[in-house]
Amino acid sequence: MTFHVITLFPELVEQCCNSSIIGRAFGNGVINLELINLRDFAINSYGSVDDYTYGGGAGMLIACEPVYNAYQKIMEKLPGGSSVRTIYTTPQARVFTQTDAKELSRENDDIIFICGHYEGIDERVLQKIVTDYYSIGDYVLTGGELPVAVIIDAVARLIPGVLNNDESAETESFNDGLLEYPQYTRPKVWQEMEVPPVLLSGDHKKVGEWRHFMAKERTKERRPELYTKYLEERGIW
Numbered sequence: 001m002t003f004h005v006i007t008l009f010p011e012l013v014e015q016c017c018n019s020s021i022i023g024r025a026f027g028n029g030v031i032n033l034e035l036i037n038l039r040d041f042a043i044n045s046y047g048s049v050d051d052y053t054y055g056g057g058a059g060m061l062i063a064c065e066p067v068y069n070a071y072q073k074i075m076e077k078l079p080g081g082s083s084v085r086t087i088y089t090t091p092q093a094r095v096f097t098q099t100d101a102k103e104l105s106r107e108n109d110d111i112i113f114i115c116g117h118y119e120g121i122d123e124r125v126l127q128k129i130v131t132d133y134y135s136i137g138d139y140v141l142t143g144g145e146l147p148v149a150v151i152i153d154a155v156a157r158l159i160p161g162v163l164n165n166d167e168s169a170e171t172e173s174f175n176d177g178l179l180e181y182p183q184y185t186r187p188k189v190w191q192e193m194e195v196p197p198v199l200l201s202g203d204h205k206k207v208g209e210w211r212h213f214m215a216k217e218r219t220k221e222r223r224p225e226l227y228t229k230y231l232e233e234r235g236i237w
């Protein structure tokens with residue numbers, strides 16, 4: 001799968017995606033990253049991509065034409081008839097979740113991401129090409145590059161071949177709607193704090209039960225709304 005990213009700051013997205021585990025997968029060709037510099041689609045010889053907003057108000061807005069031309073350039077290279085998910089990240093959307101990450105990781109076709117900047121992007125081009133809007137949280141960032149890198153990371157690690165066995169995504173937080181249980185490594189005692197004895201018992205059944213119990217307790221305490229959902233989905237409510 002190729003992730004195409006339309007951005008004014010390709011180096012920022014590249015830096016985020018090229019390190020660590022996800023960077024290795026991009027390097028191996030398991031997944032691909034194609035960065036499209038919006039500046040290459042400027043509307044004039046000064047390299048402008050933005051303009052004043054109609055109706056007044058502070059700030060500049062990215063115009064339709066550069067975004068649409070960058071999008072067309074990507075589409076021209078894809079096989080005809082591809083249904084390409086086109087994602088715009090904005091705080092004015094619902095928050096991206098692990099369920100969305102799973103769904104996108106099962107996409108057979110490429111995914112296009114558009115990073116906003118300044119006051120955003122002219123609504124008309126968004127209406128024309130965007131299929132999905134996501135926020136990464138209820139706060140405002142200066143641009144869409146970090147949200148896009150966050151989404152790519154969350155999606156990429158679920159694509160077969162990206163993580164190896166040791167890094168498996170199977171038993172971690174959110175997999176069954178619960179946060180992950182606490183984990184420990186050596187030494188057995190650190191600053192007078194002991195590793196829970198059950199983890200040293202060698203009894204896999206007991207360890208499993210303890211982990212499940214702790215996952216529920218942690219979720220109840222830290223994310224009560226997730227815990228309610230977990231109970232409801234199992235008809236325990």
Ligand code: ADE
Nearest residue numbers: 089090091135136141147
């Ligand atoms: N762009 C600016 N802030 C954002 C956010 N919180 N989520 C997604 N895109 C954004």
